[in-house]
């Protein structure tokens with residue numbers, strides 16, 4: 440048994456005791472210290488069928504904590520290791536991190552670098568991990584001095600961390616946001632320009648003035664189409680999200696006339712070598728104080744209450760869930 444938030448089709452979300460099996464082959468039991476609230480967790484709380492694929496379900500696509508038991512077989516982690524896991528089906532097709540303990544696939548666990556304490560790891564969470572994956576994907580295509588790099592959904596979790604990571608590497612970052620009242624905060628993270636997202640969100644011409652050397656997009660839809668249309672020759676755009684729309688109403692013109700690359704980003708099934716590389720880079724590139732400025736910590740009960748706000752795009756930055764012992 441473990442104490443956990445439980446979402447089900449038959450009752451409102453609640454904190455209750457949940458049965459937890461012993462770790463099977465290839466699994467580890469983690470004593471959870473922190474999780475976080477991501478866009479997907481908001482969808483799980485609303486029982487969105489694309490996310491909540493278990494009924495009932497413990498939400499929480501992030502787990503941070505210490506390995507306390509291992510199932511049979513060979514593992515790359517040991518009991519006592521401080522670990523992080525983002526995605527891998529947690530909080531979607533298997534119970535997630537909004538719990539005192541979680542049984543997780545051990546092959547996707549990353550041992551946390553010493554520079555990252557548990558609460559910082561949760562503040563990074565899937566959103567920050569995905570921002571790091573986006574920057575890693577962009578780097579071979581776009582040098583820091585190549586020109587302005589756009590970050591859409593800038594006030595969100597992925598966007599906020601992407602701004603800080605890009606600025607730390609010397610990129611000139613333009614932040615696109617619907618909340619221009621957050622301009623000061625986005626500039627503190629490292630944005631040199633802030634634009635209103637309404638300039639990008641309506642359907643536009645298939646080719647536009649070549650503006651961006653690259654972009655990190657987490658909103659999709661007409662915004663992503665406009666970003667592709669305004670990317671310079673040889674530039675690249677990462678796509679990880681659909682906060683505006685899952686549709687992509689574009690043409691092949693940016694690809695065949697300007698050799699623009701569209702780079703897909705998936706954190707859920709990232710292989711462990713890429714996970715380790717991303718977390719090593721997060722340890723060196725991300726200033727904990729910068730992220731702390733856009734992070735708040737809540738209880739599991741409070742996390743249940745803010746899911747809808749996250750999906751509505753009303754939450755700025757990152758929300759950490761502290762798991763009571």
Ligand SMILES: NC(=O)c1ccc[n+]([C@@H]2O[C@H](COP(=O)([O-])OP(=O)(O)OC[C@H]3O[C@@H](n4cnc5c(N)ncnc54)[C@H](OP(=O)(O)O)[C@@H]3O)[C@@H](O)[C@H]2O)c1
Nearest residue numbers: 478592593594595596597616617680681682683705706752
């Ligand atoms: N592929 C992956 O592995 C992966 C991993 C993590 C997240 N994601 C996806 O990436 C997206 C962002 O995740 P997140 O954790 O950063 O979410 P988040 O914290 O909720 O941020 C999303 C941001 O998108 C912007 N936005 C919301 N509605 C919009 C609209 N209608 N039009 C344009 N912009 C809009 C808002 O930014 P402003 O207020 O600044 O405009 C909002 O803060 C989500 O779709 C999520 O599912 C994918």
